[in-house]
Amino acid sequence: MRNWTAGRRQAIRAMAGFVAGSPLFGWQQDPFRDHSRVPKLEELLTGLDFEPVAYAKLPRWAYDYTAYGEGSEFTLRRNRQAFDWVRLVPGAAGSGQEPQTATTILGTPAAFPILVSPTAAHMQLHPDGEPATYQGATAASQTPMIVSNVASVPFEKIAPAAKGPLWFQLYPRQDVESNRELLDRVQAAGARAVVVTVDQQASVYERALHDRNLEAASLRRLTGGTRGAPRNPYRVPEGRLWYEWKLFDQLRPMIKVPMVAKGILTPEDALLCLEHGVDAIYVSNHGGRSLDYGPSSLEVLPEIVDAVRGRVPVLFDSGVRRGSDVLKALALGASAVCLGRIPRWGLAAYGVPGVQKILEIVQTEFKQAMAATGRSTLASIDRSLVRTDFP
Amino acid sequence: MRRREALFLAAAGPTIARSQQLAGEPPGRIPPAAEIINASEMEAIARRRLDSAAYTAIADTGADRAAFDRITLRPRLMVSATNLDLGANLFGQPLFAPILAGPAGGQNRFHPEGELAMARGASKAKAVLIVSERSSVPLEKIAAESPGFWYQVFPEAGTTRAKIDLAVKAGCKAVCLTAGAGGTLHWAAIEGMRKDLAVPLLLKGVMSPDDARAAADHGLQGIVVSSYRGVPVPGMASPIETLPAIAEAAGSRLAVLIDGGFRRGSDVLKAIALGARAVIVTRPALWGLAAYGAAGVQQVLELLQSELARDMAMCGKPNLAAIDRATVRLHRR
Ligand SMILES: Cc1cc2nc3c(=O)[nH]c(=O)nc-3n(C[C@H](O)[C@H](O)[C@H](O)COP(=O)(O)O)c2cc1C
Numbered sequence: 001m002r003n004w005t006a007g008r009r010q011a012i013r014a015m016a017g018f019v020a021g022s023p024l025f026g027w028q029q030d031p032f033r034d035h036s037r038v039p040k041l042e043e044l045l046t047g048l049d050f051e052p053v054a055y056a057k058l059p060r061w062a063y064d065y066t067a068y069g070e071g072s073e074f075t076l077r078r079n080r081q082a083f084d085w086v087r088l089v090p091g092a093a094g095s096g097q098e099p100q101t102a103t104t105i106l107g108t109p110a111a112f113p114i115l116v117s118p119t120a121a122h123m124q125l126h127p128d129g130e131p132a133t134y135q136g137a138t139a140a141s142q143t144p145m146i147v148s149n150v151a152s153v154p155f156e157k158i159a160p161a162a163k164g165p166l167w168f169q170l171y172p173r174q175d176v177e178s179n180r181e182l183l184d185r186v187q188a189a190g191a192r193a194v195v196v197t198v199d200q201q202a203s204v205y206e207r208a209l210h211d212r213n214l215e216a217a218s219l220r221r222l223t224g225g226t227r228g229a230p231r232n233p234y235r236v237p238e239g240r241l242w243y244e245w246k247l248f249d250q251l252r253p254m255i256k257v258p259m260v261a262k263g264i265l266t267p268e269d270a271l272l273c274l275e276h277g278v279d280a281i282y283v284s285n286h287g288g289r290s291l292d293y294g295p296s297s298l299e300v301l302p303e304i305v306d307a308v309r310g311r312v313p314v315l316f317d318s319g320v321r322r323g324s325d326v327l328k329a330l331a332l333g334a335s336a337v338c339l340g341r342i343p344r345w346g347l348a349a350y351g352v353p354g355v356q357k358i359l360e361i362v363q364t365e366f367k368q369a370m371a372a373t374g375r376s377t378l379a380s381i382d383r384s385l386v387r388t389d390f391p
Numbered sequence: 392m393r394r395r396e397a398l399f400l401a402a403a404g405p406t407i408a409r410s411q412q413l414a415g416e417p418p419g420r421i422p423p424a425a426e427i428i429n430a431s432e433m434e435a436i437a438r439r440r441l442d443s444a445a446y447t448a449i450a451d452t453g454a455d456r457a458a459f460d461r462i463t464l465r466p467r468l469m470v471s472a473t474n475l476d477l478g479a480n481l482f483g484q485p486l487f488a489p490i491l492a493g494p495a496g497g498q499n500r501f502h503p504e505g506e507l508a509m510a511r512g513a514s515k516a517k518a519v520l521i522v523s524e525r526s527s528v529p530l531e532k533i534a535a536e537s538p539g540f541w542y543q544v545f546p547e548a549g550t551t552r553a554k555i556d557l558a559v560k561a562g563c564k565a566v567c568l569t570a571g572a573g574g575t576l577h578w579a580a581i582e583g584m585r586k587d588l589a590v591p592l593l594l595k596g597v598m599s600p601d602d603a604r605a606a607a608d609h610g611l612q613g614i615v616v617s618s619y620r621g622v623p624v625p626g627m628a629s630p631i632e633t634l635p636a637i638a639e640a641a642g643s644r645l646a647v648l649i650d651g652g653f654r655r656g657s658d659v660l661k662a663i664a665l666g667a668r669a670v671i672v673t674r675p676a677l678w679g680l681a682a683y684g685a686a687g688v689q690q691v692l693e694l695l696q697s698e699l700a701r702d703m704a705m706c707g708k709p710n711l712a713a714i715d716r717a718t719v720r721l722h723r724r
Contacts, residue, residue: 071429071698072655074460198468202701206428232475234488234700235693241472241704265466272469291466291705293459293657295720391461391722 136355323365
């Protein structure tokens, strides 16, 4: 099984993809947008293979926006390292049965315990934006998609594009009542759950500042980095400093569908979520984009699962790239796993078919990993499947 | 190398130089100080400005990074931070934030205005400056720019107390005595320096709980956990690693400060969580000085303050008193 550390074959293929997309062979062309050869979709074998193609196709600022992690990117790197600290223990030779992967997550049926994480502004990646992501996700066995509050396209315009299940992700506004109208609209348009993202209270997108000569101005607006002068003397963006636990109590009556808290990384906060009417805990460090030097999501998953004691489902994301990663997170107690950058790479590289293909790769890998470890049902996936060595 | 870096490296290759116009800073451009986004970027600018001898004197060693990498922060959510307050108090002196600019001799090596620009920048950032006895600018001039300054001396038979008295006369608020290189501490001599001193005396260079206890026993008011002159010894523990045991030994008898490799607000937060009252940054301030003079010093200190404030907010600790041991987790590797 290959992992994040590049093997020779992987490096060659990644390099080939990159070179094919580089301006080396196309001096007359726009070096980032046009190029003479993009590998065919069939040539890509793992989710990781999509990143260089996305890189070659995107303007630098758009690639950076997807790739970046907060601060020194310690947590971004740790998200991947963490999967190396969890080893799958080969089980008794499989029963030979086809692994059963279908499940229901907060009432939403899913062919795999895999969802699309909410991520911002898909039009940066592809002119068709979120409707394309949604079509790709639906084509990949109706993978549920969580639509970001800062999508390029409004929820109601995405919803008609395909048939798979949709959830909505909310960045709450301080005037709590002012969230009601939006929540009403997305629920009317079919959102089957609402994910309230509560991390990133004071994150800034350093790279947007760094790439000040690039077309990052719109991004800066998007991430709130320079929105108005902060009132505090420490130049901390004010937008989200007001978050308080009572927010969930206030939002609860506005949300008729399950309410999920996203960004939880400690057992203490998981328990507080339960006290405030949350229906599921979403363990996430925002793909390493919230607190630099925070933990990887994976290393804190077990202690959160232990604290929650099965009372509500625990969703998980940050750093998942392979089907085996999904299996590891499930073994440590996640009910389902979400993918942030993976579908973004698929969309940027190949549009709808790219999203479909990259999700199918992860799904297939997941099934194969189940088979290889002798687990034919989701219920049989437990901690005995892994040996952990967190530092 | 990281995957992303590899991609960038490839992109920066000479074969595709044409695309460079699309990527980041044009080579050689020195952006305005206010556009610098973190300490390491400040170092990069300092490096462009200095000749190699001067740069080598303040180049980052990176030696303490691994120790900081073995400490993670524990984010706690949904704690309002609208009243963020980084204010601290040391020996009755109010601090805007628990970050001081550290002592370094001969700063005219890095900027023509030397310590004067350093003092101006630090005071613009509302940070206390610790002035080295080996300053290239007379103390009175520095005092005028940075009134709340501290003074740092090396113990030398006979002369030290006289220097301290001059500094006190110039208005210094505290004195750091830098423990000699490897030599044993002469507690009797230290007591002599402390005697009838109107300002607190701190011992800088403490790396063991025993020395911390001795410092308290001999009546010092504070210590700075620090490897000698910030030069890390390979194989020796970093200051941040020795901090918990030293803070425990010090108890409430000493104010414990620390320096050594602090480059990010998160580093400062970790030190506070492990028992430090404040942190001293020296190289980053010098990078700011070399890069932009006073404006660079101000920028780099304000960046650290801002990072600390943001990290505190994200750990649910809107003020220093709220920061506790549970804010961090220590790792074996
Ligand atoms: C480019 C990008 C934009 C994102 N935008 C949002 C967002 O709008 N709302 C949100 O809750 N999370 C957002 N996230 C975080 C993702 O939901 C998810 O937590 C993260 O991407 C998972 O890590 P992974 O990318 O390693 O899979 C974003 C992540 C990325 C990479």
